[in-house]
Every structure is written in structure tokens, then in C-alpha cells.
Amino acid sequence: MQSNKESKQLSTPIVKIAVGGIALGVCVMLVSMAIVTGFQQEIRAKVIGFGAHIQIGLFDANHSFEAQPIENNPDFLNDLKKNKEIQHIQTFATKAGIIKTEKAIEGVLFKGVDKNFDWSFFKKHLVAGQLPNLRDTARSLEILISKAQSKALKLKPGDKLLMYFVQDPPKTRKFTISGLYDTGLGENEFDKLLVLGDIRVVQQLNNWTPNQISGFELYITDFNRLKEVDKVVYQAIPNDLNSASIAARYPQIFGWLELMDTNVYIIISLMLLVSLINMITSLLIMILEKTRMIGILKTLGGTNQFVSSIFLKQALLLTTRGVIIGNVIGISLCLLQKKFEFFTLNQETYYLKTVPIQLDIIPLLLLNLLVFTISFAALMLPTFIINRIKPASAIKFD
Numbered sequence: 001m002q003s004n005k006e007s008k009q010l011s012t013p014i015v016k017i018a019v020g021g022i023a024l025g026v027c028v029m030l031v032s033m034a035i036v037t038g039f040q041q042e043i044r045a046k047v048i049g050f051g052a053h054i055q056i057g058l059f060d061a062n063h064s065f066e067a068q069p070i071e072n073n074p075d076f077l078n079d080l081k082k083n084k085e086i087q088h089i090q091t092f093a094t095k096a097g098i099i100k101t102e103k104a105i106e107g108v109l110f111k112g113v114d115k116n117f118d119w120s121f122f123k124k125h126l127v128a129g130q131l132p133n134l135r136d137t138a139r140s141l142e143i144l145i146s147k148a149q150s151k152a153l154k155l156k157p158g159d160k161l162l163m164y165f166v167q168d169p170p171k172t173r174k175f176t177i178s179g180l181y182d183t184g185l186g187e188n189e190f191d192k193l194l195v196l197g198d199i200r201v202v203q204q205l206n207n208w209t210p211n212q213i214s215g216f217e218l219y220i221t222d223f224n225r226l227k228e229v230d231k232v233v234y235q236a237i238p239n240d241l242n243s244a245s246i247a248a249r250y251p252q253i254f255g256w257l258e259l260m261d262t263n264v265y266i267i268i269s270l271m272l273l274v275s276l277i278n279m280i281t282s283l284l285i286m287i288l289e290k291t292r293m294i295g296i297l298k299t300l301g302g303t304n305q306f307v308s309s310i311f312l313k314q315a316l317l318l319t320t321r322g323v324i325i326g327n328v329i330g331i332s333l334c335l336l337q338k339k340f341e342f343f344t345l346n347q348e349t350y351y352l353k354t355v356p357i358q359l360d361i362i363p364l365l366l367l368n369l370l371v372f373t374i375s376f377a378a379l380m381l382p383t384f385i386i387n388r389i390k391p392a393s394a395i396k397f398d
Contacts, residue, residue: 031330036261040257052217057242070241092113092213099153100162132197139200141175144180165205218233226246290311296391298389
């Protein structure tokens, strides 16, 4: 009687440790996956917001911002608009410029857009003022600059500035700052470089006709289909034009984002290993505790398979309990962070103000399935000890 009491007292903390270890492992894996996925999605969305998924321009070796013009409304555009994977098509024209004030000077890229431009990205990151008003009747001299540029130039919405365009002969234009945007990419070539305004300004500076532009920007419905859609676009355009996906134009950024998947795999592998060692150890202790019971069951005719199934079911029950608790805690932490943004980041270092969270149901289900599959396979190992327990010796075991 005393032995049973001691055994029960010993089993209780072992069970709690086993369940706690599994719950902690699942929670860490889930939160890690949600954070990395969220980080990838946020950074990717910011880069795409500056340059769309795919750009079409003149096919030449000139990689400067002074691109040669192409004609708007070409024949292939109608075919691309019929493609259901292409969500939006817009035109743009770029020109390098210099903004000079009494205390600072900044080199910028003026990106001219028209009334069909999708402002949703910059509207989301607008921190002061308003978006430029691109009128139909006349060209607008309102521009949108970044918070990083305004800080360097000591300017604010409503201020006027002179922008110098290096050409022969040099030209200047006076603009009014309509608003400021801040994407967090201030130390990169994005926020510090890009100024948005009317496409007709670039056309006038370059002596282009109203039908001449630098290129087209295409937004697609599914980023995972980027390579396939880019191939379709490339085959649809004439030989003198070229298409380039956002991943091809910024390989260093997207390569860096892909490397984060390796970090997730390492974390998941380590946490799975810790959880499995914890579970196997717990099962071994339970088997050793119940050696006398195993001997009695075998004496009464119980087969090795029958006795093993008892312990295996118990172990799977503990695994299920740990997985459920881990999911509840992990998902709760993710939802709380997503709603209240408790954990913040240094935006200059991580390009984000808060820890991002992205919860997708399919990866979540696959993670749980992986935990159960590997756990079941690993838990088969300790049960082989039961096959080696002899009834006569087990009954005498104390």
C-alpha cells in the first residue's frame, strides 16, 4: 500500500513535467513560426509597395533612373488585363533629382504616377498631411516625401521646396509637400530615396508626349505564384521590353527573408528534440515504476502488445494534453500581441515598430500533425523494454 502511494506521488510530478515540456515546446514552435512568417510578410509587403510585384520597361543594359520611354496602352496590355492572376496595372515614370535647402541637400528619385495609381500602401503609412491631389486637367506640383527626408531637410507638409533635375540644360521645379510617409525603411534606398508626384512632371522635363512612360507596374493576387506569372508576362510582351519581378530586382532582401525559414526549422527541430527526450524519459520512468504491474499482467496472460498499448495510450494522452495546452497558450500570446502590440522593436534596426504576427491555419495544422507523428514514432522505442521484462523477476521487483 505504501509502495503504491509512493509510486503515485512519483508519477504525478513526472506527468506534469512531461505535459509541461510538450506544451512549452509547442508554444515556442508556434510563436516562432508566427513571428518569422509575420516578419517576412511585413517586410515583403513594404518592398512590394514601393515597386509592385512585376515591372515592365524597355529592354536595355541601362540600369540608371533615366529610363528610355515606352508607349502607353500597347496591344499586349489588353491580354494582361484578362489574366485573373494580375490584380492591377499602373504606369509610372522616374527621374533623378536633388532637393537642396539652406541646411541640407538630398539626392532623390522622383516617381511620377497618374490618377490610376494604387495609393493604398502609402495611405497606410501616411504619418502627416495628405496624399498628392493628381488633377485631370493640369499637372499637379504636390509631392509626397518620406519622414526620413523631411527630417533631413527640416521640412513639413505645406512647405515649398525646389528640386533640381540634372540634365542638359538643368531644370528646376518648385513643389509643395502634401504629406509624409514612413514605412520604417528609412535607412535603405526606399524611404530616403523615393518622392512621389505627378507623372506629367517627368514627361514635361523629358520632352515626352503624354503617351510616353518609363514602364508599367503589375500587382498579382498570389505572391507564391510570382515566378509563374512573371514568365507569363515576359512571354506576352514584345522583344524590346523586359519584365522583372520584385524578387529579381531586390535579390538581397528576398534572399535574406528566405534565410529566416532556416531559423524556424532549427528552432522547431530543437524544440521537437527536447520534447521527445522529455516524453521518452517520462515513459521510461512510468514503465520502471509499473514493473510489478507489468509482471502481473503478463502472468495473467497479457501479451507484450497488450501491455505496451496501455503505456502507449497513456503517453499519447499526455502528448495530446501538452499539445492542446501549448496551442492555447501560443495562439493566445499571438492574438494578444497582434491586437495590443505589447512587444516593440527598434524600427531603425528591424524596419518594424512592433513584433509582427501572422497566424495561418494550414501551417498551424501541419505543425501539430508533425508533433503527433514524430511523438508516436519516438514513443514506440521505450515500449520495447516491456518485451524484455520477465514476469517472475518483475513480481519480485521492489
